[in-house]
Amino acid sequence: MRHGRRRITWKGTALVVGAVTAGCALVTYLPQDKGVDTPFIVEGQVGETLDLTYAELTVTDVRVADTLTGFSEAAAAGGTFVVVDATWRATQGETSFLGAEITDRQGRRFWPTDLTGCSTSANAQPGYAWRTTYCFDVPRDALAGATVRLARGGQSEDHADQRRDAVAVIELGITPSEAETLWEAEETVVPEEPGYAPASAGGSEG
């Protein structure tokens, strides 16, 4: 049994190690995630109806508030609340719209609060338009140029639930000078509970 061994040569070892290293390098450095992860981004403005294949989405209004008052509680902003009114109209079947996030010019991300009747998600079926109000607490320097990102996939840290799915990114249309005015204004908003939206809100005219 000890005779006639098969030699493990340096050449063979180098071949195997080299092949494994090359494989690891390919997996690490090829931009393979790009095609697998990227959502289909549908960009738009406030008042525009966007087609996300699974739903039609309209952001009808954007407001700013220092205080939100609801049925049993009031919420004071750490910065200021950006209140986004949106209307969902599902087009395929019953759908939960879980993703809601504001992104500012620096790439910082802000998630909505569920205080005082504000929604962090929505659920709707085809056949009607469903109105939802999202409230985001953001700092002063996040207002100008911010966008809101709404989708049926949730807005986890790595956007894992939005891979290869339609995602709406809507410019809030706040210019730097408007941001100053909005920041200074002391507004109180009473967010409406979600409900059926008037037909005009879901129309393409906004």
Next chain:
Amino acid sequence: MTTLVTPAVPGQGPGPGTGQGTPPGVAPSLRPGMLPGMIPPDDVVPRPRRSWGRRNAVWLVLLPIAIVVAAGASSFRVWAFWWPVGLHQEVDRVALGEPAHLAGEYYDMGFDVPERAETTVLREVDATVTSVEQVDALPAPSYGDPVAVPEGSVVYEVQVHFVAEPQTDLSGCQIALVAEDGTRYGESTTDALGSSNRCSTPDAEGFVSEQPEWDVTSFVLADPDAEITQVRLAFGGPEYVTFELP
């Protein structure tokens, strides 16, 4: 096999063994105590090399089987997560006014019938969709405020006749209208009036049937331009029945 020179008889003493680099598994002359790939001692005459396909014949046969086994093993999400949730298996398809037989198993929690708790129960229901009609307004709901028809929506009234054993569990009932383009209206377990017990009569106490036969009316919101072609009835799925509208 004509190239196989070595007779694979154990205990015959040293003979011409496998050639250098013969892969394991295809060495019929591997002797006891030898690991695959080892060269037997006293090798004198190297056997002529067989073709690559011949040497790897076993692996080539096993490869497609391995692929099938690997795909099956990694498909557990299909049956564990996707199949049980949603309507995937049409068990009956009838015309409007004809009875359809909906049978499917579900796991009973025993909320309404304690003796069925934590058992798998076969639910059998004979259902007939008797009419699907567009109506102008929603009636007053059993609970809560009246619901106005939202602007930009129309209301369909769906009437269903049920025949089932008393104590049949009716929770999770879905009555959906399917349009020509595949849009599913009212597939939620809650209907336009807020009732979450759509297959029971409005005065029902729990989620199990009380009579051998009964009728229900359910209201569904739809787009004004939708062309409704089917009604689907299910209890959460995966089984469902289809009623085709004329």
Next chain:
Amino acid sequence: MKHARNDGPDLAFRLGRRMVAAVADDMSTVQRVGVGVVAALVAVSPFGAWNEVEAQADPLTAGTPVEVGPFEVTIEKAATADELGYLVPEPGNHMLAVVANVTNTGEVPVNSGKLGEAIPAPESVGIIPEVPLEDLGADSDDGAGTGTTPDVADPSADPSASPSPSEPEKPELPSASIVNIKDGTSPIILNPGLTYRVALIWEQSDKFSGDVIPLRIMELTWIEESAASLDNEYWLPLDEVAFTGQIPIEPAKPAADAEAGQQ
């Protein structure tokens, strides 16, 4: 079954030895040493062999900001109160609040629960332990059913399974209830760039009569790609104290602050 049980490890051992022999027999000495070194390096990797050497916990004082994970935390004070809003203690207890200014300096929102994980309940100051969710008797029954035979009822064998008779371990202290002092609400999401004045609140026994509490802030580490789960990109609390210090308890009650916001 008995045979299978006895043979199993032996067979595996023999097979393993055979495989090692098949490979190692064919190597030169240098190759064997090389493979041995590589195997040893791989073997110690899961035990944190490449982690940076743990630094000593830094001092924590009231009023000095410290960086932990995504947060900049400034502990303001500690205070006690009979009740704080909806948080009402059991008779014989009171509420202990640690007031802190917390800024999320990162780019992604963080759940306030993460702050609770970073600042655990102070130890040995009479914080009321968590009430076990399930009856312990039922729990140990389940444990016996999974593997151990009912005969092996020795509590010292598995202290975690039956803590009630012998009390071998310290009971788990609850994580803090976190309240936004400005409006009395519980901030669930701490968005980037914002500073919240929060109270971390625990229920404390009236038997405690000290005037300082020992507070620890744990290290949070960023998980870019999790090796253990499908979740990526989150802050993981480590079992490692980043800051520790004595926070004086002020007689003033933060209840006034909290309730002012609610009204």
